[in-house]
Amino acid sequence: LDWLDEGRDSAGRRYLETRGRLVRYFQCKRCANADDLADETLNRVARRLEEAGPIIDTPPARYCYIVAKFVLLEHLRRPDQQNVRPPSAFDRLADSVASSHEAIRREGLLDCLDRCMRALPVEDARLILDYYRGEQRVKIEQRRRLAAERQLSMNALKIRACRIREKLEACINACRAERETGTFLPVSSQGDD
Amino acid sequence: MTDVSPEMGPAFDDEMLVQYLIGGLTADEAEPLDELIVADADFDVRLRAVEDDLVDAYVNGELTGETLARFTSHYLTSPTGRAKVEIAQALRGYRLQDVGVPASAAPAARRAMAWWTLAAAAVLLLAAGWLAIDNVRLRGEASATRERLATLEQRERQLQDDVNRQQSTLATLSQETARAREALAAAGQAPTAAQESPASGVLGFVLLPANRGAGDTPTLTIPANTGIVTMRLQLDGDNYPGYTVVLKDSASDRIIWRSDRLRAASAGGRTMLPVSVPAGVLRPGAYTARVTGLPRRGPAEALDPYPFRVVLQ
Numbered sequence: 001l002d003w004l005d006e007g008r009d010s011a012g013r014r015y016l017e018t019r020g021r022l023v024r025y026f027q028c029k030r031c032a033n034a035d036d037l038a039d040e041t042l043n044r045v046a047r048r049l050e051e052a053g054p055i056i057d058t059p060p061a062r063y064c065y066i067v068a069k070f071v072l073l074e075h076l077r078r079p080d081q082q083n084v085r086p087p088s089a090f091d092r093l094a095d096s097v098a099s100s101h102e103a104i105r106r107e108g109l110l111d112c113l114d115r116c117m118r119a120l121p122v123e124d125a126r127l128i129l130d131y132y133r134g135e136q137r138v139k140i141e142q143r144r145r146l147a148a149e150r151q152l153s154m155n156a157l158k159i160r161a162c163r164i165r166e167k168l169e170a171c172i173n174a175c176r177a178e179r180e181t182g183t184f185l186p187v188s189s190q191g192d193d
Numbered sequence: 194m195t196d197v198s199p200e201m202g203p204a205f206d207d208e209m210l211v212q213y214l215i216g217g218l219t220a221d222e223a224e225p226l227d228e229l230i231v232a233d234a235d236f237d238v239r240l241r242a243v244e245d246d247l248v249d250a251y252v253n254g255e256l257t258g259e260t261l262a263r264f265t266s267h268y269l270t271s272p273t274g275r276a277k278v279e280i281a282q283a284l285r286g287y288r289l290q291d292v293g294v295p296a297s298a299a300p301a302a303r304r305a306m307a308w309w310t311l312a313a314a315a316v317l318l319l320a321a322g323w324l325a326i327d328n329v330r331l332r333g334e335a336s337a338t339r340e341r342l343a344t345l346e347q348r349e350r351q352l353q354d355d356v357n358r359q360q361s362t363l364a365t366l367s368q369e370t371a372r373a374r375e376a377l378a379a380a381g382q383a384p385t386a387a388q389e390s391p392a393s394g395v396l397g398f399v400l401l402p403a404n405r406g407a408g409d410t411p412t413l414t415i416p417a418n419t420g421i422v423t424m425r426l427q428l429d430g431d432n433y434p435g436y437t438v439v440l441k442d443s444a445s446d447r448i449i450w451r452s453d454r455l456r457a458a459s460a461g462g463r464t465m466l467p468v469s470v471p472a473g474v475l476r477p478g479a480y481t482a483r484v485t486g487l488p489r490r491g492p493a494e495a496l497d498p499y500p501f502r503v504v505l506q
Contacts, residue, residue: 021237025230027273028214034273061232068231106283113283132245132284135253162242169280 003049004060018042018061022068029072037075041068112175116168124164131161210243215260216267248274248281396472397423399465400482402497410479412502419472425465426484426499431457433486437493438468443479443500450474454487475503 004014019038026034044067049055055063117125127146134142147157205213205226212218213226229236250256251264268274396419400411415422426438438452450470457466466484482499 017234018231021231021234024237024240025227027271028227028230030267030271032272059232062228065228065231069227109279109283110287113280113287117287128284129287132249135255158242159238162238162245165245166241168284169277172280172283173276 003054015042018064021061022064025065025068026072031072031075037068037071041071044071108176108179109172112172112179115175116171119171120164120168128161128164128168131157132165207243210240211247211260214240214244214247214268215263217259217263244277245281248277249285252278252281252285395419395421395423397425398501399425399427400499400501401427402429403500410500410502412504413475414504414506415472415475416506422470422472422475424468424470424482424499424501426468426482428457428464428466428484428496431459431464433457433488433494435487436466437485437487438466439483439485440470440474441481441483443481449480477503477505479503 004018019042022038022041023034026037031037041064045064048067058066120128130146131143133139143154143157147154150157152160209218209222210226213223218226226240230240247256247264247268251261256264269278396413396415398411398413413422413424434456436455436457438455439448440450441447442449452468455466455468457464459465468482479500479502482501484496484499486494486496488494
């Protein structure tokens with residue numbers, strides 16, 4: 001963690017951010033088990049640090065990327081690798097069977113969306129609803145108005161909306177994953193930013 | 194998806210990021226972006242923003258051509274991509290339904306929508322039920338109409354049978370009447386046929402063979418205005434395909450008239466050979482009609498003679 005923080009104590013936040021970006025990297029490479037591969041990458045980095053001490057000639061993030069590339073290549077060479085592949089006839093059949101439950105799934109998704117929206121601060125909920133409203137030119141005009149109202153640059157507004165949406169999507173995915181067990185309780189986001 | 198952020202990495206424009214997300218870059222082109230995802234937090238946020246707009250554009254139906262094709266064949270084959278699209282679809286519907294409504298009120302709004310949907314479904318169900326009942330009623334009426342029609346058709350057939358039977362009875366009565374008249378003629382009484390149509394110029398008589406006569410020679414009374422005298426010669430059976438008749442003056446034994454080939458006909462259970470003779474050849478006196486049977490093969494055969502007398506009025 002110290003090596004990742006580069007001398008500034010982030011209380012683990014830097015580690016989580018790095019892990020998140022590794023997950024994102026493996027997702028962009030269409031790996032089905034992106035979380036596992038991200039953990040494997042960080043484990044290898046930790047072992048390297050234990051064995052050889054701090055790496056000083058390469059920035060931590062870049063080093064993590066280099067290790068991640070090897071992890072990816074090894075993963076792709078494995079015969080049992082579970083990367084995303086084009087859907088087969090069996091997949092399409094499975095999809096058609098699954099589509100019979102589509103209404104139930106959609107209802108579950110909408111419930112999760114409700115719950116996660118309520119978990120957001122009201123201002124964030126309004127922002128994300130307004131920011132993604134409209135199509136094409138209407139959407140652009142809407143975003144300019146929102147930025148002006150909040151005295152933000154367009155890019156600052158974009159970052160803020162993107163992070164709210166990321167949080168919302170993470171909440172929804174967790175809700176959907178845990179919905180069957182009935183254990184999902186979205187944490188109130190008051191002071192959670 | 195066209196604005197480029199100096200704060201979030203100006204090296205790549207948004208279009209290139211879109212191509213990266215939908216698998217439109219080569220490995221060499223993608224390599225620096227791969228690294229930036231892991232190494233540059235700002236770039237990662239920017240890529241997420243582009244991805245959000247890309248997914249929204251797909252959900253809104255704004256993608257076209259190669260971009261849409263690659264999005265479908267590459268991005269949507271990833272579980273992560275599909276999950277983002279599902280959430281974007283839900284969020285879009287949420288926005289459309291709940292714009293201006295506090296987030297906490299959204300479930301209530303959807304519940305209200307659900308109640309309206311249920312109410313509409315109930316109305317439709319009632320309407321469908323009423324239509325089904327009405328359909329059954331109409332089917333019943335149609336069935337009853339078909340039954341009434343069948344009854345009427347059966348009644349029509351019965352009436353037609355009655356008409357046929359009455360016509361048959363009438364025909365039988367007519368035949369019996371004809372037989373009665375023939376019997377009277379055979380008994381040598383005044384020919385009743387002469388009274389049928391005196392003004393028509395045609396007279397009709399029934400003659401029996403000499404061997405079955407009552408003894409007296411029948412007399413034919415011919416009115417002055419008669420043109421044709423029709424004699425029906427009663428045969429013992431229709432034993433020949435053809436017949437000829439000659440009339441002989443009994444006093445001189447001279448043939449006064451000869452027929453063409455004739456055919457017998459059945460009437461009232463009897464076989465008759467109709468013979469039409471011009472009234473002008475007949476004078477008052479005694480005559481004999483001689484009938485010859487013409488077999489299919491072999492010589493003609495002479496049958497019993499039919500003697501009669503003629504009286505002119």
